[in-house]
Amino acid sequence: MERVIGLDEIASGERRSVFVDDFPALVVRIEEQYFVIEDVCSHDGQPLTDGPIEGCAIVCPRHSAKFDLATGKAICMPATEPIRVFRTEIRDGAVWAEL
Numbered sequence: 838m839e840r841v842i843g844l845d846e847i848a849s850g851e852r853r854s855v856f857v858d859d860f861p862a863l864v865v866r867i868e869e870q871y872f873v874i875e876d877v878c879s880h881d882g883q884p885l886t887d888g889p890i891e892g893c894a895i896v897c898p899r900h901s902a903k904f905d906l907a908t909g910k911a912i913c914m915p916a917t918e919p920i921r922v923f924r925t926e927i928r929d930g931a932v933w934a935e936l
Contacts, residue, residue, distance in 0.1 A: 838926060838935040841873060845930070854886060857923050857934045864932055865890060865906055872906040873934040875921035879904075879911060885920070 841855045842864050852865045854876060861876040863885060876884050878897040888898045894912055896903045902916030909922040923934040 838924075838933045840929075840931045841934050843931045844927070847871075850890070852886075852890070858936055860921070860936075862923060862934070863895075864934075865895065867893065867906070871925055871927065871932045873923040873925050873932065874904070874906060874909060875923070877920065878902055878916065879918040879920050880916040 841857060842853055847853050847864060847866045849866050849868050852863050855862050855864055863874050863876045865872045876886055878885055880900060880902045883899050885895050885897055888896045893906050894903050895906060900915050903912040904920050905912055909919040911917055911919055926933045
């Protein structure tokens with residue numbers, strides 16, 4: 838497991854680009870929950886970086902595919918495949934993640 842970001846480096850409703858095991862990833866904070874997802878849309882391979890957050894989901898900024906932040910499940914078309922979600926832990930004042 839690797840440290841990806843300090844808890845004080847991200848506010849609720851924000852996201853930060855990081856790398857986990859050499860994969861581009863996003864850390865998304867919603868209230869006191871932290872999600873770490875691969876920063877690639879399963880539909881067209883483009884980054885999700887600037888996609889809007891709706892509840893507990895992220896929307897791809899290109900074609901509006903939507904993914905559950907907790908499970909990676911594709912919620913709506915055009916995506917049919919999930920995105921990768923990293924296992925996370927909160928410890929030592931930081932978010933830690935791994936595949």
